[in-house]
Amino acid sequence: MTEITMVDHWIDGAPAAGASDRTGPVYNPALGVEQKRVRLASTDDVDTAVQSAARAFPGWRDTSIAKRQQVMFAFRELLNSRSDELAAILTSEHGKVLSDAAGEIARGLEVVELACAMPGYTKGEYSENVSTGVDVYTLKQPVGVVGIISPFNFPAMVPMWFFPLAVAAGNAVVLKPSEKDPSAAVWMAGILKEAGLPDGVFNVVHGDKEAVDALLEHPVVRSISFVGSTPIAQYIYSTASANGKRVQALGGAKNHMLVLPDADLDLAADAAVNAGFGSAGERCMAVSVVLAVDSVADELVAKVRERMSRLTTGDGTRGCDMGPLITREHRDKVAGYLDVAVDDGATLVVDGRDPDVDGAADGFWLGPTLIDHVPTSSVVYRDEIFGPVLSVVRVDGYEQGLDIINASRYGNGTAIFTNDGGAARRFQREVTVGMVGINVPIPVPVAYHSFGGWKDSLFGDAKAYGPKGFDFFLQEKAVTSRWLDPSHGGLNLGFPQHE
Ligand code: NAD
Numbered sequence: 001m002t003e004i005t006m007v008d009h010w011i012d013g014a015p016a017a018g019a020s021d022r023t024g025p026v027y028n029p030a031l032g033v034e035q036k037r038v039r040l041a042s043t044d045d046v047d048t049a050v051q052s053a054a055r056a057f058p059g060w061r062d063t064s065i066a067k068r069q070q071v072m073f074a075f076r077e078l079l080n081s082r083s084d085e086l087a088a089i090l091t092s093e094h095g096k097v098l099s100d101a102a103g104e105i106a107r108g109l110e111v112v113e114l115a116c117a118m119p120g121y122t123k124g125e126y127s128e129n130v131s132t133g134v135d136v137y138t139l140k141q142p143v144g145v146v147g148i149i150s151p152f153n154f155p156a157m158v159p160m161w162f163f164p165l166a167v168a169a170g171n172a173v174v175l176k177p178s179e180k181d182p183s184a185a186v187w188m189a190g191i192l193k194e195a196g197l198p199d200g201v202f203n204v205v206h207g208d209k210e211a212v213d214a215l216l217e218h219p220v221v222r223s224i225s226f227v228g229s230t231p232i233a234q235y236i237y238s239t240a241s242a243n244g245k246r247v248q249a250l251g252g253a254k255n256h257m258l259v260l261p262d263a264d265l266d267l268a269a270d271a272a273v274n275a276g277f278g279s280a281g282e283r284c285m286a287v288s289v290v291l292a293v294d295s296v297a298d299e300l301v302a303k304v305r306e307r308m309s310r311l312t313t314g315d316g317t318r319g320c321d322m323g324p325l326i327t328r329e330h331r332d333k334v335a336g337y338l339d340v341a342v343d344d345g346a347t348l349v350v351d352g353r354d355p356d357v358d359g360a361a362d363g364f365w366l367g368p369t370l371i372d373h374v375p376t377s378s379v380v381y382r383d384e385i386f387g388p389v390l391s392v393v394r395v396d397g398y399e400q401g402l403d404i405i406n407a408s409r410y411g412n413g414t415a416i417f418t419n420d421g422g423a424a425r426r427f428q429r430e431v432t433v434g435m436v437g438i439n440v441p442i443p444v445p446v447a448y449h450s451f452g453g454w455k456d457s458l459f460g461d462a463k464a465y466g467p468k469g470f471d472f473f474l475q476e477k478a479v480t481s482r483w484l485d486p487s488h489g490g491l492n493l494g495f496p497q498h499e
Helices: 043-061 065-081 083-093 098-116 118-122 157-168 183-194 209-217 230-242 265-281 294-308 328-343 398-407 421-430 466-472
Strands: 005-007 009-011 014-016 023-028 033-039 126-131 134-142 145-149 172-176 202-204 221-227 246-250 255-259 287-293 347-350 369-372 389-395 413-417 435-438 474-482
Touching: 009 043, 009 183, 023 083, 033 083, 043 134, 043 145, 043 172, 043 202, 043 209, 065 083, 065 098, 065 118, 065 157, 065 183, 083 098, 083 183, 098 118, 098 157, 098 466, 118 157, 118 466, 145 157, 145 209, 157 172, 157 183, 157 221, 157 466, 172 209, 183 202, 209 221, 209 230, 221 230, 230 246, 255 265, 255 398, 265 287, 265 294, 265 389, 265 413, 287 294, 287 398, 294 347, 294 369, 294 389, 328 347, 328 369, 328 389, 389 398, 398 421, 413 421, 421 435, 466 474
Parallel strands: 005 033, 145 172, 145 221, 172 202, 221 246, 255 287, 255 413, 287 389, 369 389, 413 435
Antiparallel strands: 009 014, 009 202, 023 033, 126 134, 134 474, 347 369
């Protein structure tokens, strides 16, 4: 019998087994087999990682900005030149096709490049002579040991939304990646070490709720950055806040694409298919609902259906368009919505169950699926399905489409397809969603803007990356300074006033 590979934690600059004997499975979703096991940290294991970060923090905080910046540049070069290795890891554990894995890494690299520009974002401010002979200035200092908890669907990019900025700003990190595809985090830890990052500044602990709770409750951990589903994001936000930590908590999504009658229907159909089925719909910015205005809905659905017939599903290493879902249980859950849709009165236009695949029979497959006439009362409309299932909801015009989007509990991303600039401008102003695309189906902002939704897609007000992403990992200190001369003598017990 061949021994199964164990995915270790990464603590103090080296792989670590930890003390817990609990482990979990890591599948190759395209083969449908368990390929590795991952360690599941105990509270003590998390403490070991946090203590390592706490020891490393003062030295890293006091490392010059120039030196920290050099480490980020070296990390950027290594990541760029070896991205094929990372893409292969993503495809083998997540299942997404290699070209999509490369796209994920490229979007993460953007944030690393932002981190290289750290000095421009972390400078303080200076006001000279606010009172006679008195100057006031602000310092932006790292917060200390920071915790990051990430989801399965972007095992490289989502951690990179946070740790490059945290590290560049002088913090020490404990990352708890998804236990479903844990190897990317450890690979990046090794690359950071090669780039010259001192041991202990970046640690990885694998695990489940026990590890997460240990981070949320650890008194040395000063902040939590979380991305995942809405119920867990809400739990993280309330628990970490109750423990006195700063929190950024990004949750789930149900993203609508509103297609007005004047839109270019070919471009809209391309966009709906790309954004609905890329990464098998396992993206928080996937389009899962097309709101089609009645007068063009039949034509649009026909165009979407025709494009879907050209998609290939299979092993991500074989040049297919779409890979498998993350686990068998998740695939079965997603497929379960199809019968519910029919029961609720919707029309199953393309049924993805039992698809033709270029891959192993046991892979966690579900082909692209299209459901038309979905009622907004159905759970198929309301739930975040997180799979290759595109719902079409028919609307009578702009107003009804807008009302449906604004009534959704989620507010991550949305898009409008139209050639009417006035309608687009109204939409960007009136829609209650955090990231808006105008003829752009997946409006993920570039790294120097910030990423985050509204409503149940983000708890609190701290968005990811961009200038606000840096601010999250920095605490401001205001210094009021006077260099004394004899004229400043004398007693005065009144509250300080300007002279
Ligand atoms: P998830 O919420 O199940 O897990 C996210 C993280 O939380 C993982 O590290 C997991 O180990 C941990 N976790 C899971 N259950 C927990 C519990 N009961 N207590 C404490 N920790 C727990 O999410 P997922 O399935 O890994 O990822 C998919 C979800 O993430 C989708 O809802 C998707 O929309 C969302 N997502 C959101 C964004 C965004 O930017 N808003 C980005 C990517 C993914």
